[in-house]
Amino acid sequence: MDTNLFELILSDSYIKNQAEKRILALKNYILGGIFIDSKEKKLKEAATDNPKLDLWINSIDKKVLSKITPQNIYSTFEVLEKEIKAIEPLILYLPYELPDEEVAQIGTKLRADYGKKFLMEITIDPSLIAGCALSFRGIYKDYSVKQKITDNKQEILAAFRQYVKH
Amino acid sequence: MPKTLLFEIIALIASLAVAIISLALYLGEYYKRTKEKNAKSGFQTIDATEAKSLNVLYRAIKKAQAIIGNAELAGIKIGAENRLAEKKLEGTFESQLNVARTDLEKEMSSQMNKTYSEYIKFLETLKEQNNQIQAINQEAIKQRANSIFDKFEQNLGTFLTSTEQKSVASIELELRSARQLIETYKTEQIAIIDENIISILERTLALVLAKKIPLKDQVDLVYEALSKAKVEKFIA
Structure with missing residues (x-):
């Protein structure tokens, strides 16, 4: 598991629901970056419909995000989701x-x-x-x-x- | 009496008849023996003897007939005398019978009067006894009725007393249960009122505190709750 990413997500996510949404939004954002073409990307100014989420995604260190590749994206996020799910709030x-x-x-x-x-x-x-x-x-x-x-x-x-x- | 006389006449006639018959038989036997004797001695003497004996027989028969006739006459005479005596006797008997009847009638009449008077006496006695018994019965009935009424009164009194007691007891029970019901209702109503007071208080506080308490105080309350939870080791 990418501990940095996990800690990053948790660092300012105190609510479990919020953390899950952020993980999902990040996943979609990264997937969008991989699968959507450049034209569509330009049209889309925001990664999500939620400005707060967009703000959060934009605040993430790109170096951390660069570690996620098309090969490991699903496994990474699966682990993240599992970890978050395991926490009893x-x-x-x-x-x-x-x-x-x-x-x-x-x-x-x-x-x-x-x-x-x-x-x-x-x-x-x-x-x-x-x-x-x-x-x-x-x-x-x-x-x-x-x-x-x-x-x-x-x-x-x-x-x-x-x-x-x- | 007449009957005895008749029997005597009949006996006389019978005896005469017997005498005649015996005489005839004797003569016949005598004739027979004589005939036999004559048969031994000779037939001539037989006819004279036979004539003699027949003559004797004829005379005997004639005498017997005369006797019978006399006897018949005597019998008729006796019969007539008998009838006369019978009539006389009948008359005597009748008169005596009448006398006896009269006497009997008198006697019967007197006896009947006596019996009647005794019967009347008896009836009067019965009547008197009946009246006595009636009076006794009436008295007894009266006493019985009185005792029944007394018992009835007593029972009625007892019944009314017990009914009154039961009514009072049931009314008291009703009252008690009504009081209890009222108490229960009162308690329930008070409880409802208390609940209403609390809910009003809660609503009032909810409305007031939401506007009056600043955010800082509200957050402080949350921190206070979290501290308590930590002390109680609620969150492990």
Whole structure:
């Protein structure tokens, strides 16, 4: 496996879905470079329909990409895809979408705690109100504000009743 | 009496007839012996003797006939006397019978009157007894009716008391179950209200916090959750 390419892909891909898309986009880009003729290539300004992906592909060191040849492209990407698939992600349930910077920060922190190959998935669940819930290897744990309300339900209701009495 | 006389007459006639017949037989036997004797001695004497004996026989027969005639006359006389006596007797008997009948009638009449009066007495006694028995029966029926009414009253009282108790018990049970139902409903409603309060709170917080909490605070909450998960070793 081309460790450089793998590390390159993982370096700023903190979400598993994102890493898979990037691998696929890169594969298509390289395949396009191999099989599409020069005229068509000129017409196509972007490698993909997604500007962010295009930006990412363009930011990759060409030296790394040059190692991929028509002979090894499929095997390389097969290995990459397998590797990515084998990683068990941490699923983050957030009540709202986070900007990429914050996602990157969280991803960096997680990799600092659990290793470079750590990936996550983000699912939006507005019912959580604030905070987040985590799911890892099939086990779900809720650290959200909603869960805190549920845990302290009796105190909240007691306070409410007190308030209503007075 | 007449019957005895008749028998005597018949006996007399019979005895006469027997005498005549025996005499005839004797004579016949005598004649026969004489004939035999004569046959031995000679036939001449036989005819004279025969004539003699026939004469004797004829005279005997005539006497016998006369006797029979006299006997018949006597018999007729006796018969007539008998009939007369019979008639007399019948008259006597009839008069005596009438007397007896009259006496009997009188006696019967008196006996019947006696019997009738006794029967009337008996009926009156029966009537009296009947009245007594009727009175006793009425009394007994009255007492029985009274006792039945008393028992009925008692049973009714017991039944009403037990019914009342059962009704009260069932009403109490109903009340208890109704109260329990109300309590359960109250508890359920309070639980529903509590749930509603919590859901309202959650919705309110969701609406308010989404606008009020800055991004930094929200990210801090995520970091806090991740720290807790690390402490709990949730992510291995």
